[in-house]
Amino acid sequence: EGGKRYVASFAPMVVEEYCNGDKVAIEIIEKNVQHIARLLTQAIAVAQSNRVIVIGGFITNNRSVLEPLMKKYVSAQLIFSDLPSVFGSCLVCLNRIGVEVSDDFRENFKKTYNHS
Numbered sequence: 001e002g003g004k005r006y007v008a009s010f011a012p013m014v015v016e017e018y019c020n021g022d023k024v025a026i027e028i029i030e031k032n033v034q035h036i037a038r039l040l041t042q043a044i045a046v047a048q049s050n051r052v053i054v055i056g057g058f059i060t061n062n063r064s065v066l067e068p069l070m071k072k073y074v075s076a077q078l079i080f081s082d083l084p085s086v087f088g089s090c091l092v093c094l095n096r097i098g099v100e101v102s103d104d105f106r107e108n109f110k111k112t113y114n115h116s
Helices: 003-008 011-019 023-047 057-061 063-073 086-096 103-112
Strands: 051-054 077-080
Touching (some): 011 023, 011 063, 023 051, 057 063, 086 103
Parallel strands (some): 051 077
């Protein structure tokens, strides 16, 4: 009962109401995008980069709504992946053992990955 999953279960409704112009939903989304932007800005400073890859189910599933808002607060180039975040872990592992990843590997991963 309760907990993070319970709270997260309301996210799709909040996004829908944001799109419908609900003032409370707008406040919730704006506030959380600002928090995410602050975290991204810190990560960008540490990495000394002008690009950042944005991952996470909520963000990628609601990209059309969140990306324009995030661009208001983050000056770096935002890169949204069309692959699950576990793909990045897979790349790190392959890189560590000296395996070069091809576009074919990426496409095959995208087609065959099953997260259930």
